[in-house]
Amino acid sequence: MGNSYRVTKYKGGGSAGGLSSPESEWTSYLDVGAKVGLEEYLIIEGQYVGFVRDVCKLSHVDRLEVQELEVFVEETNYKDGQKIVLPDALNVVREVLREQIWCKLVSEKVEFHFGYDYYMYVICPFELPELLKGVPTELNVEDFESPYI
Structure with missing residues (x-):
């Protein structure tokens, strides 16, 4: 798919x-x-959710597929292979960050992978920092290959 980035809340090296x-x-x-x-x-969680929303909107993605779903609670509303609209995908991001589930969110244009310790990976065919110019975020974006490819 092209470029891979790591997105974090961390500021230090x-x-x-x-x-x-x-x-x-x-x-x-x-x-x-x-x-x-x-x-x-909740502020930080909102930044991650907003980041996914903004990348999807800028790349014209309105549906994502749940892939490789792992469930850590008694039940969830999502199933592996399920295609979900963006508002539902944002709820999936919250559930992943809250360690209720783990999955990848995938479309033809962009993928989101989630790692430990609030690392998120974005795979896309475009230069993400260029796409995000003018989009307010406190999250850091760096070139980094997703370990979940």
Whole structure:
């Protein structure tokens, strides 16, 4: 599909030069109440959800397919191979970030993969930083091959 990017909430560099989380940083939804308050968590979660929404809108994608679904709660509204409209896909992003499910969200134009510690990967045929100029986001975007390809 072309270009692969890693999207993170992290600002600092790690020993390998890429963005990484300091030990004191929250890296899981399970940290809500211990390392991060719910209000701050929801702000960051909203940035990830908004990022997916904006990339889909800019690339004219209104449906994504749930692929490789793994479910960590008793039930979910989604099934592997299910094609869902963008508003439902944004709910999937929330469920992935809250560690209720894991999956890839895929279309012909763009893919979203989710890693541990709030790393998200975007695979697309276009230059993502160029596409996102003028789109407000506090998330960091860097060239990085998705480990989930």
